[in-house]
Amino acid sequence: MARNSLVLKIxxxxLALIIVAFPLLAFELWASPYERGYFADDxxxxxxxxxxxxxxxxxxxxGFALMxxxxxxxxxxxxxRGKSGGARSLGFCEVPGWIWESYVAIGVFTFGAACQQLAVTIAKYVIGRFRPHFFDTSSEICARNIS
Known part of the structure; x- marks a missing residue:
């Protein structure tokens, strides 16, 4: 019974990570940011x-490796020190407590990082603010297109 619940948790x-990561992939592949105008003296x-x-x-x-x-x-x-959780039985093998606790902590961190990245990506696509170096890079692009 406990073995099945651990597999179900994994x-x-x-599944939760994929649910958050799929919109990121969708934005990258199929979405285009909101385009807005600008003032030449901004x-x-x-x-x-x-x-x-x-x-x-x-x-x-x-950053991920350091974490x-x-x-x-x-x-x-x-x-x-003896303060870690006990070993867990997963399938036919026994997983030491420190490995399971590491998996849980890394999973929480990864899910949080994916949610943060999703929020930032959505904000970038919805707000559509130009980068602070917009004029510098747009003049380079225009110069390349002219020549």
Whole structure:
């Protein structure tokens, strides 16, 4: 009975994550942001464009890896002190308590990060605000199209 409830929890965790991640994928593939006009003398759009020194993928990967390492380190130290949860039976194998507790903490963090990313993406698509370097990049695009 307990084995079935653990498997059900894992399946529901992944289902909840997929439910949040699918709209992100849908925005990326099929949606286009709201387009709005601008004033030529808007000072908030006149900042110079600066290239990224760290890519978004690298930043997200390192941030997620740091979080996973931190959670696993904390759970192992709790296990060594005897403050971790007991072992869980999952299928035909027994999962140590620190691994299960790590899975739960990483799952909560991942779900929260996915919800935060969904909220930011929805806001970007709905608000449609131009980037502060809009004039700098649009003049470069125009120059490339002319030549």
């Amino acid at each position: 399946v529901l965790d992944f 000072p908030s759009l006149r900042l110079p464009y600066k290239t990224q020194t760290i890519s978004v993928g690298l930043l997200a990967g390192l 996973v390492v931190t959670i696993i380190t904390v759970e192992i130290s709790r296990y060594v």
